[in-house]
Amino acid sequence: MSGKFSARSAGGSLKIMDFIPCLILALIFIVHVGPSQAQQNSLSKSGETPSIIIKTDDSLLKLQGERYTLSEAIVYALKNNPRVRISAKDIDTEAYGIDAARAERMPRIDFGSSASRYRYPAPLTPPVISGLFGAGPDLPEYSRNIYDAGGSLRLPIFKGGRLYRAVLVAELRKGIAQENLVISKQDLIFNMSSVFYKIAELEKLYVSTDGTVKQLEAHKSDVEVFYKTGAVPYIDLLKTDVQLAHAVEQRLAVKNNRESAYELMKNLMGMDDTEKNIVIDYQKAPPQLLPSLEESLTKSLVQRPEYRAVRKKRMISEERVKMAQGKRLPDVYVGGEYGGKAGDSFGFKENWYFGARMSIPVFDGGLISAEINRERAELQKVLEEERLIRLAITREVRDAYLNITHARERTEVAGKAIESARENARIEKLKYQTGAGTNTDYLDAQTDLLRAEADYYRSFFDEEVARASLRKAMGETGY
Template sequence: MKIILLFCMIVMTGTVFAEMDKSTFTMSEAISFALKNNPGIIASGKEIDMTALGVDAAKAAKMPKIDLIGNVTRSRYPAALTPISGSPLAGTEFPEFDNPVYDFGISFRLPLYRGGRLARGVHIAEVQKLIAEDIDTFNRQELVYNITSIVYKIAQLEKLREAAEAAEKQLDKHKRNVELFLEAGTVPRVELLKTEVELGRTQENVLRMSNSVESAYELLKTLMGIDDKRRLTIVKEVAPNDSYPSLEESLGRAFARRSDYQAVLKKQMLTDEKIKVTEGKRLPDIYLAAEYLDRAGEQFAFKENWSVALKLALPVFDGGLISTEVKQGKKEAEKVRQEERSLRFAISREIKDAYMSIENARQRTEVAQKAVETAKETLRIEILKYETGTGTSTDVIDADAALLNAETAYHQAVFDNKLAVAALRKAVGEDIYREVAVK
């Protein structure tokens, strides 16, 4: 049995290290990795743990408090070791006096009533924990959206690099044709110079695309919480369903699901509770107090004494402190209500903008796709014309540049469409692979 357990531990440990050293990810794997290792997400998780401890602290405030007490007191005059319990003239034993006096004992205090502040203190702590959880959920969805957009951007840049490399290859082939025609004396040297200039520009574009891809991967590593020098690779996977609800349904979902909006609603509840807690300071504090004490002088002949008391404290005058705190709380509540209105407007605008971006990107995709097909055919014709001596090198170069521009516009439109759908999902409180929902 011990051997089996040891084997299982080795396998599990190896699996963890394999995941940490992994360099090839699908988008869903990158998101899952980031949700576990992004420092911001880890920090927001710690915030939840802290607020959970705040709930424990609020509950502890309702419990009795027991303290061990002890002190040594030296006074100008000797002090009684026990209270005077009667008149010495009536035969009551007169207490001993000594200096210094040693006290050792235990005290007990149990709050019974504090104007509702004890129960509301627990409720406030619980709401603060719920707010921290909502903020954590929002941060996680924000991270999912950011990684999704970076992965989509990497895919776009790689497509643009492929298009630039294809243009470079075509221009290099065209350059060789120009050189042959130049040797045959059928074209001027300026055509070769123009081709070399355009080829250099295209090579520069390939290099720029490669640098952009590397920069995007570095940003992805930062979001995933990877701080080593490994080179990441994103591989394709089956794309999730890109369907989305109607505009009206999206607005309804957003106000029901958006964790940041839910956090603001809970913050309203929190401010109302804090106002009631402050108003509760006007009510009396009632608590049970008890004490058991042993007192002795220099001879350490301890005399015991105890007391039990039901105590009440009622504020009579505080210089207007409580009233001022209540007014501050009401101002804070009004501020939070305006924050809720502002966020509601922002969510509505965000959803509508996402819908417009989706429609715009889809229209542009259709147009750009047709433009790519036309540009490919134009380039084919211009190459054929040049090879048969009826076209010019400039026409071939222009056609090649037009194809690259058309492909750039097409891939940009595809990227914008995917990003707009992801933005809409985020706006309604969802994420692309439901990673946050199954946290």
């Protein structure tokens, strides 16, 4: 007994005062270890294991605000996000472009009038000369002030296929705008999911850091008692203070990152009221079977809006080549005009004409050929862009699969590490309280436990983000 207690005593001989630190150690052991040991025994009796399942401690987080599940937050964002609404307006813009292209095929009727003053008197109508046996020439009226009014009609008949191809191009542009809207929605869904899972990770990490702070505060109280009795050196108290300050700093950093993530989430949701407090309501989804890699690649090339959009862009380039070639064909249109002219007497003389006109390009200095070659070069660029997007989609799908696999493996390893780290921290605490361990070993055990929990939460939510990335890579809009 004397040898056991002399490990923490100031002298070598056994005295009454030497028993005081041991009595204090025993009391601390009963107070601190007893409840945890009883809890451990109750878990063992109930057949449960120390839980590492994600669970929110609302009493610890103390967050107040309107709660949103992931689905509710995404629905709100799809209605209010500015980028999505801009993409929706682009569809309306392109729809008006279709109307404009169709209007080019319709007759155009204009009304005009003018008032002019000439230096010399000018005829109101052309002179009319009848035949040899007619009534004779009809001399026009002259005036220096001429007023005219009338209407004109112009109807394009044929422009080398450019009229109906322009409508087709406008419809394809609207289709691209619709695909861009889907792209905006899918990007928003993925970004919202990533931020949501990041907030959930930070909330769980805040629980861990706060628990570490409380453990170190309790440990500091023990060290202070030991130091006052002379059982431990002053350096143990200093090390504990440093470790506690570092843990508090970590907790503050996690809290700040969480608040910043919430601000980003409100920005993505399109909330105008930036002072509004919101809280996520994370609900772990049931495990889902992943489709095979081949199936995912096939679906991605069919469902990805980027690939559908670039294919429509290729069709537009093909039509533009044909439109440029159509400039070599004749332009045919019909037109007419009806109006009248009058002088100072305002006695209007009517006149009209109606006819058809055709123009054929003969020589333009190589302008049409240059335009055709330019459109062909643009078509080749679009073909390479289509190939680039196809390769990028394939890479995104494969990367998402790898990220899911790696995150799942990391989660399994981290889950086992948490069990070991918790047990190690418990043992080191017992050893220190009974005088068999050192302060450094216990502080290292607490650091290892916090690191293990952080690794677990990070890998767990990395898998959630990777699954969202796979859905986006496959072109799915679900969440």
